[in-house]
Amino acid sequence: MSDAAPTQHSTAASGAARRPDYQTRVAWSESLCDYDFGPRHPMHPSRLDLTARLCEDLGLFSLPRVSVVEPHVASDDELAAVHTREYIAAVRRASEDPSSSDPARGLGTEDDPAFAGMHEASARIAGGSLEAADAVLDGRAQHAVNFAGGMHHAAADHASGFCIYNDAALAIQRLLDGGIQRVAYIDVDVHHGDGTQGVFWNDPRVLTVSLHESGLSLFPGTGFPHEIGGPDAAGMAVNVALPARTGDGGWLRAFHAVARPRG
Known part of the structure; x- marks a missing residue:
């Protein structure tokens, strides 16, 4: 039995043994780049592609505690946890026919021009943040990331500031609905x-x-x-x-x- 102080190595090893095995969930798919307001718009999808490439080059996506999952397209019922049904319907109309945009709801404006497939692209971003919230709720992950998200200007009934569906608000509401107080x-x-x-x-x-x-x-x-x-x-x-x-x-x-x- 030795009274000697623990070595630096043994202390470090002990600390490593106590470190929680945190899991990180990343919602990512190249289809998230479909959120594209056009080549002249300041919020260009290339920023997402570059972020993903950097993560891959740094080996972040291949870390043993990191799992990358493809986000789903959020359903109308999921979107309606925050957004009005009337607004969701307006986004769908503009998505199917960009010429039928609705500037009164922020759709077809300079900041938020309508484009074909806009609903699906926006709802997929929302789906990524919902997946992140679900992963934390059910214990699959301690941390969850959707770097395509952050659409914090979208309101319940209108688009604003490059944002169609507010994925952040949807994720918060999902946590509340899941029992988080x-x-x-x-x-x-x-x-x-x-x-x-x-x-x-x-x-x-x-x-x-x-x-x-x-x-x-x-x-x-x-x-x-x-x-x-x-x-x-x-x-x-x-x-x-x-x-x-x-x-x-x-x-x-x-x-x-x-x-x-x-x-």
Whole structure:
């Protein structure tokens, strides 16, 4: 029996033995690149292809704890957990005939031009985030990723800001419907996550936190500190509106002030 202190090697080995076997689920398919508003649109699907290629080149997709699954096209019933049936029908009409777009619902605008197959492409992105939520709910994964998602401007009844179906809101609602009592949504896009905030504006089970450039200088012109949630959920919307050209240091200070990671 030795009283000697454990060696660095044995300590590291012990730590490795205690490390949880986290599984990560990634929703990805080349068909997600079908979400394509056209060659002149700033949100080009090449960004998804490049992200996937980088993951493959770095060996991330082949890691033993990572599984890549093809997302399904979300059904109308799944989409209706957040979106109105009338809006889903309008997206379907514009998808089948882009000339019958509906600008009053945000379809066929400069930001969200209608294109053939738009419903299926948008619903597949939603399906990816629903798959991610399901994987966490049923224990298949500790972490789940859909890097094609983040359509946080879409509202229940209209498109906005390059976003047709709000996959983030759909994933949150899936978690709630699956028995999760509280969900924290942290949005670090430069634009305010107005659509997701709006869906859960009066839901005390969902905390929405958005760090973004001030609406005084950037679309969608919302996300000010006084926006704190509805009467039944006051304080459940947190908005940090940063000045234009905020640097890394200022952004990190703001992030740590409202969403500091544990540990």
